[in-house]
Amino acid sequence: MAEVLQQDPMRVTVLRGGPGAPMRPETFEVPLYESQTVLDVVSWIQQNSDPTLSYRFACRVGMCGSCAMMVNGVPRWTCRTHVQKVLVGGAIEVGPLRNLPVIKDLAVDMDPFFDKWVEAEGRHHPTRTRDDGIAPIDPESADRQQATAGIECINCSVCYAACDTVAGNPDYLGPAALQRAWTLYNDEKNADRGSILDAVSGKGGCHFCHSMGSCTIYCPNELNPLAAIAGLKSATARRFFGRRDR
Amino acid sequence: MTEFRLYMLQRLSALVMAPFVLLHIGVMIYAIRDGISAAEILGRTQGSVLWFTFYATFVVAVSIHAALGLRIVLSEWAGLRGPTREITSLAIGLGLFALGANAVWSVTAGGTS
Amino acid sequence: MKAFPRSHPLWLAYILHRLSGIALALFLPFHFWVLSLALTRAAALDGLLGVTEMPLVKAAEFGLVFLLAVHMFGGLRLIALEWLPWSAPQKTWAAAAAGGAFLVSTAFLLRAI
Numbered sequence: 259m260a261e262v263l264q265q266d267p268m269r270v271t272v273l274r275g276g277p278g279a280p281m282r283p284e285t286f287e288v289p290l291y292e293s294q295t296v297l298d299v300v301s302w303i304q305q306n307s308d309p310t311l312s313y314r315f316a317c318r319v320g321m322c323g324s325c326a327m328m329v330n331g332v333p334r335w336t337c338r339t340h341v342q343k344v345l346v347g348g349a350i351e352v353g354p355l356r357n358l359p360v361i362k363d364l365a366v367d368m369d370p371f372f373d374k375w376v377e378a379e380g381r382h383h384p385t386r387t388r389d390d391g392i393a394p395i396d397p398e399s400a401d402r403q404q405a406t407a408g409i410e411c412i413n414c415s416v417c418y419a420a421c422d423t424v425a426g427n428p429d430y431l432g433p434a435a436l437q438r439a440w441t442l443y444n445d446e447k448n449a450d451r452g453s454i455l456d457a458v459s460g461k462g463g464c465h466f467c468h469s470m471g472s473c474t475i476y477c478p479n480e481l482n483p484l485a486a487i488a489g490l491k492s493a494t495a496r497r498f499f500g501r502r503d504r
Numbered sequence: 505m506t507e508f509r510l511y512m513l514q515r516l517s518a519l520v521m522a523p524f525v526l527l528h529i530g531v532m533i534y535a536i537r538d539g540i541s542a543a544e545i546l547g548r549t550q551g552s553v554l555w556f557t558f559y560a561t562f563v564v565a566v567s568i569h570a571a572l573g574l575r576i577v578l579s580e581w582a583g584l585r586g587p588t589r590e591i592t593s594l595a596i597g598l599g600l601f602a603l604g605a606n607a608v609w610s611v612t613a614g615g616t617s
Numbered sequence: 618m619k620a621f622p623r624s625h626p627l628w629l630a631y632i633l634h635r636l637s638g639i640a641l642a643l644f645l646p647f648h649f650w651v652l653s654l655a656l657t658r659a660a661a662l663d664g665l666l667g668v669t670e671m672p673l674v675k676a677a678e679f680g681l682v683f684l685l686a687v688h689m690f691g692g693l694r695l696i697a698l699e700w701l702p703w704s705a706p707q708k709t710w711a712a713a714a715a716g717g718a719f720l721v722s723t724a725f726l727l728r729a730i
Contacts, residue, residue: 331619351619422623426580465511466576468635469698471627484627491511491699498512515699518692525689529682529723542655542662570642577639596642603649610653 262289268345270299272311273328273353276362281353284308296336296344297325300352300364313364320478323414327364328353333419335412335478356419371415374431379457380438385449393447401444408441408486410479417473417483429462433473433483436464440486443493455494464490510572517569524562549611556612563604571597634691637684644681682723690716 267287275281286303297315304311315325320338327336329344330351344350358366386393395402417433418424424432431439439458442448458464464487473483535544549555575593578584584592623629654662668674694712 328621331621356621420621422628423580459506459508461507463507465508468631469627469695470623470631471625472623475625475627488699492702494508495512495515495700498508515696518696522689522693525685529685532682533723540666542666545652545662546655566645570638570645573638574642577635600642600645600649603646603653607649607652610655610657 262291266290266348268299268341269349270303271349271351272300272303272363273351274311274363276360281360283351290341290345294341296327296329296334296339296341296350296352299341299350300327300336311364312362321412323412326355326414326416326419328356328419333416333476335414335416338478355415357421357424358415358419366415368415371418371432371434372413374435374462375413375438377457377462378431378435378439379454380435380442382442382445383448383450383453385447395446399446401446404489405441405444408437408481408483411437411441411481412479414478416476416478420472420476422470422472423466423468427462427466430466431458431462431464433467433487436467436490437481437483437486439464440489443490451493452497455490455497458490459494464494467491510575513568514572517565517572520565521562521569524558524565527558528562545611550613552612556608559608559612560605563601563608567597567601567604570600630691630694633687634695637688637691640684641681641688683720686716686719686723690719 267289269285270288271283271285273281274284286307288299288302288307291298297318300311300313301315304313313325313327315337316322317324318337320335323335325336326333328334328351329336329339330346331353333355334344336352341350352364354360354364355366358368358371361367397406411434413434415434417437421430421433423430436458439454443451443454448454467484467487469484469488471484474481474485477483535548549559571593574596575589578592579589623632651662651665654665690712693715697711
């Protein structure tokens, strides 16, 4: 392991608990290493201080989207968040992601988040069968550029945790699911654009977004769900005024 | 009505009001330039079909717009759901319309009679 | 848990739009009621209009005009963001220019009166 940076350990406050009980803060002292991530810190606590600490991770390199937590009140991907950049007076606070039910400690139930991807019609509608040739796609076309802008989403739910509309409206599909819908809407290999617009026009649809932009500010992959949701609003309005979809 | 149609109604009522708001502020600045009185307001508005149409349209648009806006605020900040929310929002819209219609009638009716 | 930080421009624009909308909706019934006095009780209306000469009420009036302008330009910004294929900086500049021009001209006019 890398060298210990200083004599004094950092103070790490972890919010712990589960359903049916208020979250209680518990503070641990953790040695500070070079190039240490917040996920390293949580793992250190689980391996050296309290083996009952629950949290979730998989790839550790910012690809799987499973380790997002609140760090000092901000939703972050903890495996790519350097401790040095978030330490305030030698301390950090780590908690479970906002806007999702806590299972235990730092592990939240992601079901509502993924259920909304399905609700937003975030699934492929094929235009061809396996017997047909592959459709040629121009990577420079306007639609493809729009679709490409959103495909690097890793489903980490950071945008969902950052959104105040999600906090106030349990039906709201949220930035990630709506961005997925916008990506598919622009995918030339995806048929039935109308069903996507129908799916995002319901009681939790894109029209509840207030363009507060926290999704785009906090997205660790620097995607722009705010623009994607605006695209969906614009598409539904154009359909309302009688413009035809492809 | 579907959520999408309510959204369109909210945006379209806003677009109707945008030029009205500018005119409203303009008239207000003009009206208060040397004091304002009931007689002065009535002298301008009473019996005028144009002012009646302007203010009546304004009142209809603002009643719709405010009721729909507060419907979302009540849902997000006060946790109102289902029929409670719809009835509250409808009552706000109708109440604003009644008060507004009464005001428009008060300043435009008569004069020609 | 530490408070979730929200102090970025778009969130501030959202909260300004919401709070100005709520404030305007609360003011409207009073506004309508005062105007409805015009026909039946002109003296009472003149009494209330006289109150508008008081400095504190004058300041509150400017506040209302400000709220109305903020809400209108904030709303037009939203509609542009949602419906027009402009780039983000174009929208920001358009909103800032319109808002700035309006505030300056209103301030000018109110001083000239």
